[in-house]
């Protein structure tokens with residue numbers, strides 16, 4: 545089976561140093577794939593490059609067979625690549641509902657906003673209860689749900705979760721694990737970064753493969 549996402553020999557420079565040097569990874573449809581590595585190893589950078597937020601100095605990225613190099617990041621989102629950033633990047637002065645609606649502004653998602661909202665509230669019933677609350681006043685766990693929910697509102701085919709469990713309480717991590725499994729079970733492909741391999745930490749998430757981030 546050909547890969548849904550294919551990253552080949554990616555190089556990325558921020559200033560002088562080579563942040564990523566020849567990074568390659570493949571994510572096939574229906575897989576959960578992890579990128580594991582210490583702080584600064586290069587986990588967020590490939591995710592940001594796939595999302596079109598960083599311009600690689602060399603290498604190729606293909607999604608569903610289409611090259612994404614040089615494509616505007618809005619268009620990349622509209623191809624079905626969703627990203628939940630490390631710091632969640634919610635709009636704190638908007639309500640949870642308004643944040644969710646922002647996720648459905650993509651052309652691919654606009655006409656299905658209502659259905660997507662129903663699905664997100666079914667996945668995270670607490671968000672339905674908090675929908676009129678300002679995002680900035682939500683608890684850490686609720687913010688995490690909102691960030692994932694907003695991404696799902698864009699109806700992605702691939703969801704990239706950048707260190708979703710960082711700094712989260714064990715029960716929040718458990719909930720996240722459950723959510724990722726449910727989403728994957730319903731056909732969503734997942735690329736997730738983490739400091740520790742869930743296999744090593746005996747987490748119930750069992751990715752098909754792990755790419756170790758090892759850049760200089």
Ligand SMILES: Nc1ncnc2c1ncn2[C@@H]1O[C@H](COP(=O)(O)OP(=O)(O)O)[C@@H](O)[C@H]1O
Nearest residue numbers: 558559563581582583584585586587588589760
């Ligand atoms: N905006 C930036 N400007 C300069 N260097 C950066 C920037 N973002 C990341 N880097 C560097 O690129 C390397 C990889 O970073 P990153 O992908 O963020 O790692 P991780 O997500 O694993 O912590 C690190 O050496 C980091 O310092």
Ligand SMILES: [Mg+2]
Nearest residue numbers: 587588630707
């Ligand atoms: Mg990072």
